[in-house]
Amino acid sequence: MALVLFANTKGGSGKTTAALVLAGELVKHRAKVVLLEGDPNRPLMNWATARGMSVIETSRSRAKTPAEAAQLIDQAADENAGAGEGKLVVVHDDHQDGVFDWIEGAGSWAHFVIADPEGSPNEWLTDVASQADLVIIPFAPSALDAKQVSRTVQVLNRVSKRSGKSVPYRILLTRAGAGAVMTRDEREIRQSLAEHGLPLMETTLHERPAYRGLFKLDKTVDELPSAAVNGLDAARRNAAGYLAEVLQTLNPSPAKKTEAA
Amino acid sequence: MAQDTFGFAAAADDSDPAVDLAAFAPKPKPVDRKAAAAASEVAQGAGFSRRTAKPREPKAAAAPVPAPQPKGARRRISISEAIGRTEERYSAEQRAQLNLLAPLPVVLRWRELTKSENEPAWVLLERAMDALEAQGGKTRRGQG
Numbered sequence A: 001m002a003l004v005l006f007a008n009t010k011g012g013s014g015k016t017t018a019a020l021v022l023a024g025e026l027v028k029h030r031a032k033v034v035l036l037e038g039d040p041n042r043p044l045m046n047w048a049t050a051r052g053m054s055v056i057e058t059s060r061s062r063a064k065t066p067a068e069a070a071q072l073i074d075q076a077a078d079e080n081a082g083a084g085e086g087k088l089v090v091v092h093d094d095h096q097d098g099v100f101d102w103i104e105g106a107g108s109w110a111h112f113v114i115a116d117p118e119g120s121p122n123e124w125l126t127d128v129a130s131q132a133d134l135v136i137i138p139f140a141p142s143a144l145d146a147k148q149v150s151r152t153v154q155v156l157n158r159v160s161k162r163s164g165k166s167v168p169y170r171i172l173l174t175r176a177g178a179g180a181v182m183t184r185d186e187r188e189i190r191q192s193l194a195e196h197g198l199p200l201m202e203t204t205l206h207e208r209p210a211y212r213g214l215f216k217l218d219k220t221v222d223e224l225p226s227a228a229v230n231g232l233d234a235a236r237r238n239a240a241g242y243l244a245e246v247l248q249t250l251n252p253s254p255a256k257k258t259e260a261a
Numbered sequence B: 001m002a003q004d005t006f007g008f009a010a011a012a013d014d015s016d017p018a019v020d021l022a023a024f025a026p027k028p029k030p031v032d033r034k035a036a037a038a039a040s041e042v043a044q045g046a047g048f049s050r051r052t053a054k055p056r057e058p059k060a061a062a063a064p065v066p067a068p069q070p071k072g073a074r075r076r077i078s079i080s081e082a083i084g085r086t087e088e089r090y091s092a093e094q095r096a097q098l099n100l101l102a103p104l105p106v107v108l109r110w111r112e113l114t115k116s117e118n119e120p121a122w123v124l125l126e127r128a129m130d131a132l133e134a135q136g137g138k139t140r141r142g143q144g
Helices: A015-028 A043-050 A066-081 A099-106 A123-129 A143-163 A184-195 A209-217 A232-250 B008-012 B033-045 B079-083 B085-089 B104-117 B121-134
Strands: A002-006 A033-038 A088-092 A112-117 A134-139 A169-176 A200-206
Touching (some): A002 A232, A015 A033, A015 A043, A015 A112, A015 A169, A015 A232, A033 A123, A043 A088, A043 A209, A066 A088, A066 A099, A099 A112, A112 A123, A134 A143, A134 A232, A143 A169, A143 B033
Parallel strands (some): A002 A112, A033 A088, A169 A200
16 A cells, blocks of 8 residues: 655645546556545545545544544445445545544555645644655645745655655646746746756646546546546546656556556 | 558557556555654644644533423422323433424414423323324314
8 A cells, every 4th residue: 555645835736636636547547545635624525525425524433543444444435336436435534633543544445545634834744744655745836836845845854864764755746837838937946946856746737627627527537528628638648647657656666567456 | 451660550549558556455554653753743843733633521420410490480390290201101212303393373372382281392292193193083274
């Protein structure tokens, strides 16, 4: 099981969209995914509820142990299987108290746990980061967002140094224009990241109607109707490339390519 | 059939390549407590906020509940309440809330009736139902 955290101490950086695109792509490839939400605004829980999925909300279902968490996840997966959603479980827990139990408990069911914290400096983010196999730091190409990337990276580096455990991270540019011409801000930010040796992902999640449509239509990229969304093919290629890069980062030397049963 | 020397035929294949999930097979992921403690120290040092659930207040030991004071000196004592007759018929666990939306005259009539009978509302309802059943299902509709 791999734990991927989307982290940025600033809101509006594209964390939730990036998390949902990744989850949708993984489920499309038959991976079992737990979306662990730490954002009190509950965008993922609302998305799942609108689809009629059974979700786990910890104010109602607090797990006291990893075994209890695993049981609740199994239950939700079974309930969702009836509605054809058996590969995805959304857990909302915006308190620190139970987050480790959910991570441990999800391990017995899921291939991936994708964690989406609140866009603020909060300990939920650092707690999950300490256990993550990969931290993705999304940011929009603006000076304001770029400065928050530095802050997030600093915190991750301190956690690494103090614990003696590496916290691998990648920086993901989101909400950039999909056109051929790059804005001056974007060019300067890319250049500065390279100069400082900060690992920017090759894939950019561009500003696309398809990504906005995820929350408008409560779908994954794969499920979006082509009639209702412009540029869907380009978005699907973009999402596929993004998934491939995340998997390559998590597991640099994949052996034989097979799908899970 | 033309030879595909440069492999261009593959360009038409837009099916997604399979994803290797073997490396991500579900297995228990024990929490690294040392890393968690380090993360907590760093977060506190950086002034990150901590959000924890409010601890549930333990229920107080079953203290004797004082009997409700009568609202007025003229309140009559209900014999059935005093001897527990109405309470014995059904256990407390078998209760459920019943809310009714009714025309105002009916509500006022109901209140007056419960007040004059000095019985719990559900007892009156049960008596009314008993009476209806005794009539063999014949009911008198409201006038007006």
